[in-house]
Amino acid sequence: MLFYRSVMYRYDSFDQRLVDERVAQYRDQTRRYLAGDLTEDDFRPLRLQNGLYIQKYAPMLRISIPYGLLSTLQLRTLARIGRKYDRSYGHFTTRQNIQFNWPKLEDVPDILAELAAVEMHAIQTSGNCIRNITSDHFAGVAGDEVADPRPYSELVRQWAALHPEFAYLPRKFKIAITAATTDRTALLVHDIGLQIVRNDAGEIGFRVIVGGGMGRTPIIGHVIREFLPRAEILNYLDAILRVYNRYGRRDNKYKARVKILVKDRTPEVFARDVEEEWSHQRGGPATVPDEEIERLAAHFPAPSYDVLAGDDPTYKSELADNRAFSNWAKRNVHSHKVAGYAIVTLSLKKTGVPPGDVTSDQMDAIADLADHYSFGELRVSHEQNLIFADVRQADLFALWTELKALGVATPNIGLLTNIVCCPGGDFCSLANAKSIPIAEAIQRRFDDLDYLHDIGELDLNISGCMNACGHHHVGHIGILGVDKNGAEWYQVSIGGSQGNDAALGKVIGPSFAAHQMPDVISRLIDTYIDNRHEDEAFVDTVHRIGIEPFKERVYAAAAH
Amino acid sequence: MPQQLIKDRTVVDDRWTLLRDVTSEPIPPGPIIVSLPVWKARRDELAARGDVGVWLAAADDPAELAADTATLPLIAVDFPQFTDGRGYSIGRLLRERYGFAGELRAIGDVQRDQLYYLAQCGFNAFAIRADHSAGDALAGLAAFSDGYQLTNARTPWFRRRAEPGATDVR
Numbered sequence: 001m002l003f004y005r006s007v008m009y010r011y012d013s014f015d016q017r018l019v020d021e022r023v024a025q026y027r028d029q030t031r032r033y034l035a036g037d038l039t040e041d042d043f044r045p046l047r048l049q050n051g052l053y054i055q056k057y058a059p060m061l062r063i064s065i066p067y068g069l070l071s072t073l074q075l076r077t078l079a080r081i082g083r084k085y086d087r088s089y090g091h092f093t094t095r096q097n098i099q100f101n102w103p104k105l106e107d108v109p110d111i112l113a114e115l116a117a118v119e120m121h122a123i124q125t126s127g128n129c130i131r132n133i134t135s136d137h138f139a140g141v142a143g144d145e146v147a148d149p150r151p152y153s154e155l156v157r158q159w160a161a162l163h164p165e166f167a168y169l170p171r172k173f174k175i176a177i178t179a180a181t182t183d184r185t186a187l188l189v190h191d192i193g194l195q196i197v198r199n200d201a202g203e204i205g206f207r208v209i210v211g212g213g214m215g216r217t218p219i220i221g222h223v224i225r226e227f228l229p230r231a232e233i234l235n236y237l238d239a240i241l242r243v244y245n246r247y248g249r250r251d252n253k254y255k256a257r258v259k260i261l262v263k264d265r266t267p268e269v270f271a272r273d274v275e276e277e278w279s280h281q282r283g284g285p286a287t288v289p290d291e292e293i294e295r296l297a298a299h300f301p302a303p304s305y306d307v308l309a310g311d312d313p314t315y316k317s318e319l320a321d322n323r324a325f326s327n328w329a330k331r332n333v334h335s336h337k338v339a340g341y342a343i344v345t346l347s348l349k350k351t352g353v354p355p356g357d358v359t360s361d362q363m364d365a366i367a368d369l370a371d372h373y374s375f376g377e378l379r380v381s382h383e384q385n386l387i388f389a390d391v392r393q394a395d396l397f398a399l400w401t402e403l404k405a406l407g408v409a410t411p412n413i414g415l416l417t418n419i420v421c422c423p424g425g426d427f428c429s430l431a432n433a434k435s436i437p438i439a440e441a442i443q444r445r446f447d448d449l450d451y452l453h454d455i456g457e458l459d460l461n462i463s464g465c466m467n468a469c470g471h472h473h474v475g476h477i478g479i480l481g482v483d484k485n486g487a488e489w490y491q492v493s494i495g496g497s498q499g500n501d502a503a504l505g506k507v508i509g510p511s512f513a514a515h516q517m518p519d520v521i522s523r524l525i526d527t528y529i530d531n532r533h534e535d536e537a538f539v540d541t542v543h544r545i546g547i548e549p550f551k552e553r554v555y556a557a558a559a560h
Numbered sequence: 561m562p563q564q565l566i567k568d569r570t571v572v573d574d575r576w577t578l579l580r581d582v583t584s585e586p587i588p589p590g591p592i593i594v595s596l597p598v599w600k601a602r603r604d605e606l607a608a609r610g611d612v613g614v615w616l617a618a619a620d621d622p623a624e625l626a627a628d629t630a631t632l633p634l635i636a637v638d639f640p641q642f643t644d645g646r647g648y649s650i651g652r653l654l655r656e657r658y659g660f661a662g663e664l665r666a667i668g669d670v671q672r673d674q675l676y677y678l679a680q681c682g683f684n685a686f687a688i689r690a691d692h693s694a695g696d697a698l699a700g701l702a703a704f705s706d707g708y709q710l711t712n713a714r715t716p717w718f719r720r721r722a723e724p725g726a727t728d729v730r
């Protein structure tokens with residue numbers, strides 16, 4: 001095993017004591033529950049705030065991977081937890097968490113203790129509280145950043161962790177942070193989206209977006225402040241959360257998210273309420289000094305890159321010589337801000353494997369590769385893939401060979417088969433319908449790589465119910481499981497998108513049975529191929545010609 | 561069974577009577593906690609007694625007591641369910657914005673596992689739900705030894721971490 005200087009946030013004794021105390025607290029809560037001193041109703045919110053759901057077949061434990069950063073030591077620990085307490089695999093979610101689907105309730109305190117030993121936790125990964133802070137999986141290596149978002153993500157993570165005032169909100173609360181000009185965080189569909197920007201004076205601050213969300217009432221967030229000085233971020237977050245905590249609806253859980261409060265009050269009035277609240281806290285003790293931001297930034301040094309001249313000549317010739325390699329590089333390798341380096345996405349979307357699932361053996365092998373090729377660190381993307389952020393171009397061919405052997409080199413990033421998919425009816429008790437078998441049937445239909453590459457950029461997202469964990473609203477094609485008289489049906493929408501010009505998809509019409517779904521997708525794709533302009537992506541064709549031509553083709557065929 | 565009360569980290573006998581009724585009259589003598597509507601309707605008469613406190617419902621606006629915080633001996637905040645977190649913000653507002661320095665009491669569904677957070681939000685008295693033991697619940701106040709955020713009880717950790725002896729940061 002190789003060891004590197006840490007390039008991610010490391011706990012100090014203060015951070016460590018907090019998670020240790022949290023484990024002790026939860027161990028005692030579990031003990032009291034099992035002893036009958038805490039009722040089921042009283043225990044439920046406590047276990048949820050420690051990541052433990054009771055699922056359809058077994059408990060599910062959701063573990064936080066703050067802003068997607070993971071060390072190889074942590075990944076090996078997850079592998080071991082999978083083996084010891086589960087069925088030797090884990091599932092990466094759309095919010096930079098990992099879930100284990102089969103742990104025992106009694107074992108969870110021990111699992112949390114093992115996590116705490118490697119600076120991980122499951123604090124606030126479910127329940128009506130501030131959830132894991134998510135961020136750009138290319139943070140620090142993308143060429144399009146205003147600043148490195150990681151110190152700010154850590155600052156906000158610490159603020160959110162065990163915040164005494166906001167543990168019992170009306171509903172869950174999700175915050176995303178990006179500093180890139182290309183949004184890779186689905187910023188506009190979060191309760192709060194924070195975009196790091198520079199003002200005319202060159203100072204760093206935040207553009208604050210509130211009230212976006214998916215679920216049963218999908219809404220694109222509203223900008224309530226164009227520029228918030230960075231020192232004020234915690235005062236302002238306190239103000240937003242206080243307004244929400246006091247006035248968010250608690251009588252109806254379907255109307256309890258902050259997006260409903262923002263909509264009911266109007267974004268203007270909501271913004272005014274927040275600004276009023278902020279005026280009392282502005283400049284107060286929670287104002288963040290520059291030294292604190294610098295202290296946090298020092299946790300994220302650039303790794304010790306080799307000084308390389310530019311694009312690697314061997315890599316260039318390998319690309320020219322090997323079509324399979326160049327196909328992979330085209331989809332799964334992304335440009336890096338440092339000369340001679342590249343960013344690599346490991347696809348967890350191999351046909352026949354539930355999207356986002358990784359076995360414990362794969363985790364160990366991936367950790368070895370990250371140690372060898374990428375400074376001992378990796379990232380989890382909200383598209384449920386893994387990222388090696390710092391790979392030398394000269395190493396790409398060797399890495400590709402190893403990733404292929406592990407089954408994580410499917411060259412489909414950005415393509416139709418890179419399906420974002422929630423656990424759905426196979427695991428989730430809230431589901432209306434299964435989602436994993438639908439993903440698999442579609443992947444099987446589109447298994448011809450050349451065709452797949454010809455179709456080009458396409459995000460296909462599947463959720464098993466309205467809760468939209470599979471982000472179906474922002475898929476170029478979105479599939480939603482619905483319940484019709486106890487049977488599983490699927491509603492299809494097109495034209496959604498994430499990123500800077502986020503849009504919500506439009507439903508094309510009545511829903512379909514599971515066995516129809518591959519045909520439905522094929523007809524949507526055929527319509528696109530027939531209508532597209534050169535170099536026009538699927539979603540752009542939808543936006544240009546509207547949903548009618550797609551609808552006609554799909555339902556004309558269905559009528560036969 | 562008498563109400564079990566934790567006050568200033570000690571289990572004590574409660575000498576206050578809680579009048580849940582929002583329209584109650586007549587109002588009995590002795591230390592008594594009345595609802596906000598009753599207080600507003602009979603403020604002058606009740607304030608003169610000196611042994612009357614007010615309880616706020618989760619939806620009440622603590623600003624309504626802004627003029628009374630200097631003189632009220634006790635304000636209670638109701639938690640209809642422990643998962644209803646509005647009272648945490650009410651507590652902080654009473655302490656930090658309206659300058660209340662008297663007894664701030666959590667009533668309703670108040671349990672051990674919420675006490676640490678409640679104390680951070682300014683509460684110093686806890687009427688523990690009747691089916692739980694106040695003695696056991698005391699441990700809940702010590703669940704954590706510190707935290708990151710600015711609260712009613714502490715400044716943010718980043719303001720203190722550089723102080724001598726603050727931590728043995730490695």
Ligand code: SF4
Pocket residue numbers: 422423424425428429430431432463464465466467468469470
């Ligand atoms: S979208 Fe629905 S079915 Fe899928 S994981 Fe979320 S709650 Fe479960």
